[in-house]
Amino acid sequence: MTVSSPLGSEMSGEDIAYGDSLVEVDGLKKYFNQDSGLLSGVSFDPNQFPPIDVGQQRVKAVDDVSFEIRRGETLGLVGESGCGKSTLGRTILRLLEPTDGTINFKGDDLATLSGEELRQKRSEIQMIFQDPQSSLDPRMRVGQIIEEPMRAHDMLDDEGREERAKELLEKVGLDPHHYNRHPHAFSGGQRQRVNLARALSVNPDFIVCDEPVSALDVSIQAQVLNTMEKLQEEFGLTYLFIAHDLSVIRHISDRVAVMYLGNIVELADKEELFENPQHPYTEALLESIPVPDPRKGEARGVLEGEVPSPINPPSGCRFRTRCPRLIAPDEYEWTDEKWDQTRAFMRAVKRRTFEPMTDEELRVEFFGGTLPQGEPGEIVEEAIDLIATDHASDELEQTQDEWDEARELLLDSFARQSICATEEPAYEIEPEYGTDAHFAACHLHR
Ligand SMILES: Nc1ncnc2c1ncn2[C@@H]1O[C@H](COP(=O)(O)OP(=O)(O)OP(=O)(O)O)[C@@H](O)[C@H]1O
Numbered sequence: 102m103t104v105s106s107p108l109g110s111e112m113s114g115e116d117i118a119y120g121d122s123l124v125e126v127d128g129l130k131k132y133f134n135q136d137s138g139l140l141s142g143v144s145f146d147p148n149q150f151p152p153i154d155v156g157q158q159r160v161k162a163v164d165d166v167s168f169e170i171r172r173g174e175t176l177g178l179v180g181e182s183g184c185g186k187s188t189l190g191r192t193i194l195r196l197l198e199p200t201d202g203t204i205n206f207k208g209d210d211l212a213t214l215s216g217e218e219l220r221q222k223r224s225e226i227q228m229i230f231q232d233p234q235s236s237l238d239p240r241m242r243v244g245q246i247i248e249e250p251m252r253a254h255d256m257l258d259d260e261g262r263e264e265r266a267k268e269l270l271e272k273v274g275l276d277p278h279h280y281n282r283h284p285h286a287f288s289g290g291q292r293q294r295v296n297l298a299r300a301l302s303v304n305p306d307f308i309v310c311d312e313p314v315s316a317l318d319v320s321i322q323a324q325v326l327n328t329m330e331k332l333q334e335e336f337g338l339t340y341l342f343i344a345h346d347l348s349v350i351r352h353i354s355d356r357v358a359v360m361y362l363g364n365i366v367e368l369a370d371k372e373e374l375f376e377n378p379q380h381p382y383t384e385a386l387l388e389s390i391p392v393p394d395p396r397k398g399e400a401r402g403v404l405e406g407e408v409p410s411p412i413n414p415p416s417g418c419r420f421r422t423r424c425p426r427l428i429a430p431d432e433y434e435w436t437d438e439k440w441d442q443t444r445a446f447m448r449a450v451k452r453r454t455f456e457p458m459t460d461e462e463l464r465v466e467f468f469g470g471t472l473p474q475g476e477p478g479e480i481v482e483e484a485i486d487l488i489a490t491d492h493a494s495d496e497l498e499q500t501q502d503e504w505d506e507a508r509e510l511l512l513d514s515f516a517r518q519s520i521c522a523t524e525e526p527a528y529e530i531e532p533e534y535g536t537d538a539h540f541a542a543c544h545l546h547r
Pocket residue numbers: 133134135160161162180181182183184185186187188189345411
């Protein structure tokens with residue numbers, strides 16, 4: 102049985118060759134005002150003129166993101182919770198209003214379309230969500246659910262819609278007799294299949310899939326993913342596939358984009374990304390995949406520290422505040438060993454991860470007894486003076502102010518002087534696997 106395009110070929114995206122760009126996102130930004138109150142984003146500072154600043158408190162959920170999605174491919178989008186994946190997906194579909202940037206889809210900039218033009222385009226781009234239970238109206242029958250988008254776009258007559266809905270049920274692996282049933286009678290996997298049929302009903306070219314299998318049992322996930330791959334081939338679909346689960350991303354993607362705090366930090370062919378990761382954030386994500394064998398421990402590596410606030414993200418590389426490979430500031434002479442030690446000391450002071458120690462104990466613990474040479478050594482010494490305890494006196498605990506002063510001294514002298522803090526990274530790397538471009542936003546590749 103074939104499901105034809107009831108919208109005609111001019112809408113099918115067939116004029117774009119497989120592998121050519123279907124969606125081109127350029128400089129896309131989505132900022133949210135932090136709360137919806139009347140004075141949201143308004144701040145008062147008597148030391149500046151004018152003393153009232155409007156719009157400072159903006160959540161930079163997506164901040165200057167550029168990439169393309171090629172016809173027929175699945176671009177995986179992965180990153181920790183809160184890094185902006187959903188916001189990016191929704192902004193591309195214009196479910197959210199972009200703050201800046203362009204979204205070229207088959208020659209039109211979705212960012213500037215409005216009214217009827219945008220409504221027309223909406224049939225070509227669809228979205229499926231994580232939780233099939235809450236996204237399906239329990240009062241409606243499966244047939245009505247699948248037909249709803251067709252009705253909204255005036256596609257076919259009643260009979261045609263019913264016929265198409267039944268065909269699509271079969272295509273997504275469900276019995277067409279389910280047409281009159283209610284979704285509550287279905288399992289999670291079946292409900293997600295209904296969602297797929299619904300998205301396909303208007304014959305889209307492009308589907309944003311936001312964690313579509315995350316709520317399903319692992320055993321069901323692979324079946325739904327396989328169906329999605331089969332449908333992609335049959336209908337020439339293009340997917341942007343959002344997931345936090347790297348094994349799901351690995352299963353379905355052709356290329357993978359890694360997102361951190363509103364930025365794309367790495368983008369490469371799937372094999373290249375998994376076998377030859379070049380961004381320390383990607384490396385950390387890959388290392389934190391739980392190892393199935395419990396004897397080997399639950400996880401090999403865990404990302405240190407918290408994701409910084411997207412209201413005021415770090416300058417330069419956004420990952421630098423958690424990066425285990427922060428680059429030494431150029432202005433001083435370092436040996437690799439002394440920089441590694443200084444960086445570890447700075448992180449430990451910043452996160453206050455050690456018990457009070459004397460001057461001598463700190464030198465031995467962090468520097469093997471020998472501080473860095475020259476000016477960096479003097480700065481480290483000053484920081485040690487601030488936080489070292491003196492066992493000879495009664496005063497065993499240093500004050501918070503002294504810790505804060507030591508932290509600021511180290512961060513100001515070293516971390517904030519690093520190229521990682523002063524310049525935004527963007528590099529193309531020679532791939533080891535395949536010929537696709539490999540983008541990595543990390544100054545280790547300068
Ligand atoms: N409507 C909103 N108003 C204000 N801030 C928002 C809004 N929606 C999202 N954010 C913020 O934008 C950032 C990105 O959120 P987003 O949901 O896109 O991340 P995510 O990577 O999809 O996370 P998850 O996997 O948990 O859904 C977060 O800091 C979030 O708190």
